[in-house]
Amino acid sequence: xxxxxxxxxxxxxxxxxxxxxxxxxxxxxxxxxxxxxxxxxxxxxxxxxxxxxxxxxxxxxxxxxxxxxxxxxxxxxxxxxxxxxxxxxxxxxxxxxxxxxxxxxxxxxxxxxxxxxxxxxxxxxxxxxxxxxxxxxxxxxxxxxxxxxxxxxxxxxxxxxxxxxxxxxxxxxxxxxxxxxxxxxxxxxxxxxxxxxxxxxxxxxxxxxxxxxxxxxxxxxxxxxxxxxxxxxxxxxxxxxxxxxxxxxxxxxxxxxxxxxxxxxxxxxxxxxxx
Amino acid sequence: xxxxxxxxxxxxxxxxxxxxxxxxxxxxxxxxxxxxxxxxxxxxxxxxxxxxxxxxxxxxxxxxxxxxxxxxxxxxxxxxxxxxxxxxxxxxxxxxxxxxxxxxxxxxxxxxxxxxxxxxxxxxxxxxxxxxxxxxxxxxxxxxxxxxxxxxxxxxxxxxxxxxxxxxxxxxxxxxxxxxxxxxxxxxxxxxxxxxxxxxxxxxxxxxxxxxxxxxxxxxxxxxxxxxxxxxxxxxxxxxxxxxxxxxxxxxxxxxxxxxxxxxxxxxxxxxxxxxxxxxxxxxxxxxxxxxxxxxxxxxxxxxxxxxxxxxxxxxxxxxxxxxxxxxxxxxxxxxxxxxxxxxxxxxxxxxxxxxxxx
Ligand SMILES: Nc1ncnc2c1ncn2[C@@H]1O[C@H](COP(=O)(O)OP(=O)(O)OP(=O)(O)O)[C@@H](O)[C@H]1O
Ligand SMILES: [Mg+2]
Numbered sequence: 105x106x107x108x109x110x111x112x113x114x115x116x117x118x119x120x121x122x123x124x125x126x127x128x129x130x131x132x133x134x135x136x137x138x139x140x141x142x143x144x145x146x147x148x149x150x151x152x153x154x155x156x157x158x159x160x161x162x163x164x165x166x167x168x169x170x171x172x173x174x175x176x177x178x179x180x181x182x183x184x185x186x187x188x189x190x191x192x193x194x195x196x197x198x199x200x201x202x203x204x205x206x207x208x209x210x211x212x213x214x215x216x217x218x219x220x221x222x223x224x225x226x227x228x229x230x231x232x233x234x235x236x237x238x239x240x241x242x243x244x245x246x247x248x249x250x251x252x253x254x255x256x257x258x259x260x261x262x263x264x265x266x267x268x269x270x271x272x273x274x275x276x277x278x279x280x281x282x283x284x285x286x287x288x289x290x291x292x293x294x295x296x297x298x299x300x301x302x303x304x305x306x307x308x309x310x311x312x313x314x315x316x317x318x319x320x321x322x323x324x325x326x327x328x329x330x331x332x333x334x335x336x337x338x339x340x341x342x343x344x345x346x347x348x349x350x351x352x353x354x355x356x357x358x359x360x361x362x363x364x365x366x367x368x369x370x371x372x373x374x375x376x377x378x379x
Numbered sequence: 380x381x382x383x384x385x386x387x388x389x390x391x392x393x394x395x396x397x398x399x400x401x402x403x404x405x406x407x408x409x410x411x412x413x414x415x416x417x418x419x420x421x422x423x424x425x426x427x428x429x430x431x432x433x434x435x436x437x438x439x440x441x442x443x444x445x446x447x448x449x450x451x452x453x454x455x456x457x458x459x460x461x462x463x464x465x466x467x468x469x470x471x472x473x474x475x476x477x478x479x480x481x482x483x484x485x486x487x488x489x490x491x492x493x494x495x496x497x498x499x500x501x502x503x504x505x506x507x508x509x510x511x512x513x514x515x516x517x518x519x520x521x522x523x524x525x526x527x528x529x530x531x532x533x534x535x536x537x538x539x540x541x542x543x544x545x546x547x548x549x550x551x552x553x554x555x556x557x558x559x560x561x562x563x564x565x566x567x568x569x570x571x572x573x574x575x576x577x578x579x580x581x582x583x584x585x586x587x588x589x590x591x592x593x594x595x596x597x598x599x600x601x602x603x604x605x606x607x608x609x610x611x612x613x614x615x616x617x618x619x620x621x622x623x624x625x626x627x628x629x630x631x632x633x634x635x636x637x638x639x640x641x642x643x644x645x646x647x648x649x650x651x652x653x654x655x656x657x658x659x660x661x662x663x664x665x666x667x668x669x670x671x672x673x674x675x676x677x678x679x680x681x682x683x684x685x686x687x688x689x690x691x692x693x694x695x696x697x698x699x700x701x702x703x704x705x706x707x708x709x710x711x712x713x714x715x716x717x718x719x720x721x722x723x724x725x726x727x728x729x730x731x732x733x734x735x736x737x738x
Contacts, residue, residue, distance in 0.1 A: 271464035274431050277451040278458045279478035279525075289477075293468045376510060377462040 134354070141347035148343040163348035171331070173349070179242075179321070180311060180328040181356075186246040188306045191253025192299065199258045200287050203265035204273065211258050218255035222315045225251065230319055240322030248316040253306035260305060264298030265291060269377045300364040308357045328353050381442035381532040381565055382407045383428065389436030390420070390427055390589075397423045398589040400437065405567065410559050412576045413569045414612065415586035421569045422461055424586075425535045428567065430454045441532060454533075457526040461537040461569075463518050465510040465525070471497075472506040475524045489528075496524040499554050501547070515542045523551070527558060534559075536568040540575065548572075552579065573615050577601070585609050607734035610660050610727060616691065618727070619701040623659040625651050630659055630726075635697040640676060641721050648728065648737050657737060660727035663691065666703035666719045675718035680711045692717065 140148045142159040167173050202211045217225075225248070233244045268291060276290045277283075292299075317330035332349050383405040390398040397420045405411050413421045426432045427439065430451035439446050446454055457478070466474050472493055479489045497503045500520040510518055519542045526534060536555075540548045556579050559566050570576055576583055577597045585592045585600060585608070592612075593605040604610035610618045622633040623640055628647060632638040633656050640659065643651070651657070669675045678701075682693035685707060692703045692711065703719055711717055728737040 269462070269464065271460050271462055272466060274426075274429075274451070275458070275460060275464035275466070275525075276477075277431065278429055278454075278456060280452050280455075280481035282452055285481070290466060376465050376467040 137347055138351050141351045143344060145344040163344040167345045167348050176326055176328040176331040179325050182242055183245045183249055183327055184307055184310045187249030187253050187310045188303060190246060190250040191257045191306045192303060195254045195257025196261055197287060199261035200265050200291050203262050214255040214258055217251060226319055233320060239320060240325055242325055244320045245317055248320060249310045249313060252309050252313055256306045256309060257302040260302035261295060261298045264295040268294050272376050304361055304364055307360055311357055383565060384440040387437035388434055388439060390423055390432060391435045401591060405565060407565055408563045410566045410579060410581045412580035412583050413567060414576050414583060419586045420589040421586060422537055425537050425569060429456050429458050429535055455531050456533045456535060457529040457531040458535040459522050459526045459537055459539040463522040465518060465521055467510055470507050470509055471502060471521050474521055475528050478529055492528040496528045500524050534564055534566040538569055585612055605736055607658060607729045614662055616663050616702050618660045618662050621659045621696055621699055622656060625653055625655050632697045638676060639674060641726050650737050656731055658729040658731060660729060661721050663702045663704040665722045665725040667722055668705055668709060669720045670718045672720050675720040678717055678719055680713050680715045680717055682713060683711060
């Protein structure tokens, strides 16, 4: 850093300040949540908050004893993984075709669908699934969540596909690839970073989306995030247990991000063309 | 192995017409070299042949098949792209094997072919590298290799040697020529290099703004250019062009009528009218140093460029810059005077208005 030009110094300082600020906004509530989950109930709401305390697993024990927490977690996993997979399976080819043909209006339609508030879909979805008697099934949740995951996948992947030099596709065609094979053998391996990013985002959005689950699931298929709303307001709220639940809910997306980040290398298309 | 037939072929991009209507027949086994200035539509024509661009008019036949609507993947053509277009996620070996794999060739045969092509192009040492770890010239050879492992109906090459050093270029050039004679596959080769064009081609096609100016053997286009454009494009340094006036059986410089520059001799074209002004073309190598010839032109040397194998002399003829190629033994200095005369029978005459040759 010492070899930076003098004029860059103020930029560096600004950079550091912004990083610290962003860190505070993100990290303080997270740390507070995690810390609270290990506190005794009375400490959680104590003011001023206790910094030094004896950690306890009481909240976690209470959580697993009073709720079918693992079952909800399992539901969440099923719905989230399936809807993420569905989003990728539908979204990746769609993004490829949108990028190749430069026809993006269908992608924009999906984006508009994504932007619209979920309540807009809720009623039609509900009526439809009611008619085919699918309320409370995993499929009703997986399909509705794909409405959230697919546009994410499409819009994350389009710029990745756009980055692949056109002549690479053309070379593949000349080499005898059908469009499907160009997608499978050439385009897809070149956007693994995009797949990783879109998978994480889709996973997180689906994992955290509660509205559809609230209405379309039953007590058997309820997802974690929907179930956690039951923890609030049942008489007196058990803040400690709620913090423990929140911590556990936050864990899978975090783990996923760590696992997937090794695919987040850029520059994969380097060397294709002249330079 | 197939002939190619282009009939009134039209290619436009929106309002912009790249190829306004092109007719060209390429015979089976033929090696055709496409030349022309940058932007004249050479790459576009190759892309049309490959099936990467849809044509807007006319017909395209490969062999006996009309392929106007046949997609690239089913035309069985191998192409070297001007910008290489390597697969970045594959090693050199995988890049070269890909097309063969797509055709379901067996592993051993693929391996043999990749080895042979790699040897030919001197890329055996980096078969396991990715394109990004290669230099420009190495990448270009991989692009070349990806094409020559195949056994297609037609090879298309878009300036495939432009990034190689002189020695390697000469080597690969010779190898492609040998390969074409051995495989006997139809080849269309785009280049900016005069030597490549002259040495490799069965026929040269000279294009300008999407219009074919002349098609002919290398000797043809060099010795009998159809118009001023071809005359100026083929040959390096370019042909000297001087405005002259017909005076009896003599040609005199239009702006210095006392200077006779050539005599027409007995083979005077009928189209030449007494007193007409035409363009006279003389190639630099078709000047002779003739100190004893009473009709020789006396010139003053402006600049001397020794090339080793021969020497270029720059001089002015009535304000027009001209170049003569002479023996390297001759070492005139700037300011010296020299007697030059055109080699009889090696002069070209072009119409003033149209630039068409007068025969
Ligand atoms: N996709 C396109 N859209 C519009 N115009 C194009 C397109 N591709 C090429 N052109 C135009 O068509 C003309 C021919 O281009 P082309 O690439 O065939 O030239 P070229 O003869 O290969 O030139 P060079 O020797 O520089 O490679 C150029 O004027 C170019 O600007
Ligand atoms: Mg070109």
